[in-house]
Structure formats: C-alpha cells, structure tokens
Amino acid sequence: MSGSSQNGNEDGRTEGTSEADLSERRSRLNRMLEGQRAAEDAERKSRNGKPSGYAQAMKLSSEFIAGIVVGCGMGWVCDHWLGTSPFGLIVFLLIGFAAGVLNVLRAAGEVAHPETRMGRGDANKDGSE
Amino acid sequence: MANDPIHQFHIQKLFPIEVGGMDFSFTNSSLFMVLTVAAASAFLILSTSGRGLVPNRVQSLSEMAYEFVAGMLRSSAGTEGMRFFPLVFSLFMFVLVANLFGMFPYFFTVTSHIIVTFALAMLVILTVTIYGLVRHGLKFFHLFAPAGVPPVLLLIVAPIEVVSFLSRPVSLSVRLFANMLAGHITLKVFAGFVVSMGAAGIAGAAGAILPLGMTVALTALEFLVAFLQAYVFTILTCMYLNDALHPSH
Numbered sequence: 001m002s003g004s005s006q007n008g009n010e011d012g013r014t015e016g017t018s019e020a021d022l023s024e025r026r027s028r029l030n031r032m033l034e035g036q037r038a039a040e041d042a043e044r045k046s047r048n049g050k051p052s053g054y055a056q057a058m059k060l061s062s063e064f065i066a067g068i069v070v071g072c073g074m075g076w077v078c079d080h081w082l083g084t085s086p087f088g089l090i091v092f093l094l095i096g097f098a099a100g101v102l103n104v105l106r107a108a109g110e111v112a113h114p115e116t117r118m119g120r121g122d123a124n125k126d127g128s129e
Numbered sequence: 130m131a132n133d134p135i136h137q138f139h140i141q142k143l144f145p146i147e148v149g150g151m152d153f154s155f156t157n158s159s160l161f162m163v164l165t166v167a168a169a170s171a172f173l174i175l176s177t178s179g180r181g182l183v184p185n186r187v188q189s190l191s192e193m194a195y196e197f198v199a200g201m202l203r204s205s206a207g208t209e210g211m212r213f214f215p216l217v218f219s220l221f222m223f224v225l226v227a228n229l230f231g232m233f234p235y236f237f238t239v240t241s242h243i244i245v246t247f248a249l250a251m252l253v254i255l256t257v258t259i260y261g262l263v264r265h266g267l268k269f270f271h272l273f274a275p276a277g278v279p280p281v282l283l284l285i286v287a288p289i290e291v292v293s294f295l296s297r298p299v300s301l302s303v304r305l306f307a308n309m310l311a312g313h314i315t316l317k318v319f320a321g322f323v324v325s326m327g328a329a330g331i332a333g334a335a336g337a338i339l340p341l342g343m344t345v346a347l348t349a350l351e352f353l354v355a356f357l358q359a360y361v362f363t364i365l366t367c368m369y370l371n372d373a374l375h376p377s378h
Contacts, residue, residue, distance in 0.1 A: 096292050
C-alpha cells in the first residue's frame, strides 16, 4: 500500500493530480496501442495482398497447366472410347485452354469466383423478391 | 552417385508385399507417411495432455495450429464449414509435418511425389463433390451454369466451367508437388556445387563459399515454402468446401 502511494508520488509529482494523471496516461496508452494495431493490420493486409513473385508465378502457371492437362486428358479419353480421333482432342484442348485462362484470371482476381458470383446473384434475387 | 539431385526421390521397397499380382510393398515413402502421421498425432496428443487452463509453450503451439486452421475455415466457408474441421485440420497437419520432415537430411519428402499430393487433392475434391451432390442434389450443377448467361452461350461456358472445376485437383496437387520437388532439387544442386568446387584446389574451395551461402539461404527459403504450401493447400481446400456448402441459391 505504502509502496504504491510512493510510486504515485514519484510519477505524479503531487498527490492531488495523480488521478487525472493516471487517466491521462491510460488514454495515451490506448492511443498508442490503437496506432500499433492499425499499423499491424495494414502490414498484414499488404503482405496478404502482394505474395512474393515466385509464389505467384508458381500459382498462376500451375492453374494454367492444370486446365490444359485436364482438357487434353478428357479429349484423349473421349477419342479413345468413341473413336473420334483427332477431333475430341482438338475440341477439348481448346476448351482446356479456355479453362486454363479462366483459372489464371480467377487466381489473379480479375474474374469473380463462381461462389461469389452466385452470392451476388442470390442477393439480387432476394432483393427483387 | 552422391551428387545425383534426383536420387533423393527414389522409392525403395523395404518389405516387398504382393497380393494378387499387385504391388503393396511397404516402401520408404510409406515409412515416412507413417512417421508423419505418428509425429503429428504424438505432438498433438502429448502437447494437449496437460490440459492447462493457462497453456504452457507446447500446448499453446498446438492451440495456435488449431486456432489458425479454425479461423481459416470459418472465414472462407463460414461456421457451417466447421463440420469439415477434422478433415481440414488433418490435411494441414499431414502436409505441414511431411514438408518439414523433408527438411531433415537423408529424410524422404513424401509430398515431392505427385501421386501422394494428387491423392490428397482427390480426397478433397471427392468430398466436395459428393457432399455437394448429397446436400443440394442437382442444384449443385448450378456451379457450372453461372446466373445471367444466355442459353446459347451455356453450350460453351458450361464445358469450360466443368474443365475448370476438374482442373482444381490437378492444380492443387501440381502446386504442392512442384514446389517441394523444385526446392529440394535446387538445394541438392547447390550443395553439390560446394563439394565439386571444394575438390578443385584452393581457388575452388574459396569459390565454394558462394554456393555454400546460397545453400544456407535456400534452406531458410525451403522452411518458408514448407509452411506456405501447407497453408495454400489448406486455404484452397476451405474455398472448395465453400463451393460444396453454398453452390447456388
């Protein structure tokens, strides 16, 4: 008890202002904490927003290649089963190419993901009903 | 061939098993998968066995892993997505521990084989498809027919969306596999430079400092990639699960 009052004396100089002093100090601390939190948030956002070039290259190329590979595979299987060689491969390769471009645009955030687009359509519908 | 950068990915049969003409051998890959599961389970079980209200260091580490995955799943698939938490958390821990195991010298990197990552991705995508079909029935196929597209264009758009959907497991698995494979090969090649330059006399040994520094830097980068790829795999899983939960109106 006596120790704490002594501390108050040392920090607040006089006993009369210690209350106002404490609240002032608390608000200053709150301001500092808020500023720090905002800075941390901004840093986290910038880090999430801009992945490293290597990671982005890996992401986009794998998206594009996956589209073409799947299109190719579907075309080959279609030709193999239906005997439509080589038209299945041609058609599905083109579709796969388009899907690959779509994947890349989606991964880069240029085109909305199907789920968000659905969500928007949903909201519109709800609004009209 | 100590210097062969591909040698580390060779599959060796530890216990040859053959059932009905099919090869079920227990390989070094299987061994490290078992070790991965054992290490992840042991870590989680032992670290949470204390059940302290105020966690100690190890317990707070596993609580952090839990909170991390739970937050990721909740933010991308909503509270409804939490029913998939066991699956997502297991996937995250498996990929993370397997990637980190690969950083030990002489250890086998399970995730550097495309068949392993492809199996994981197929598990995810089959869960998404089957759950979506069971829950939404035929409405699940609205995923392939975006709202507001003219019927004529659907002939072109629907196949593209289908191929785009089917390419998800491929890109998911290729990304993880390619990152781990490329990272380990690069590491091995630079480490090989150190050895072959060091054997080339005084000047070579002095020059070997450069690839040595590169190896150290790459090791740090590989630890980052190991964590990052586990994170990417999990966040994409969460996004695909979101598709299954809310495919359409």
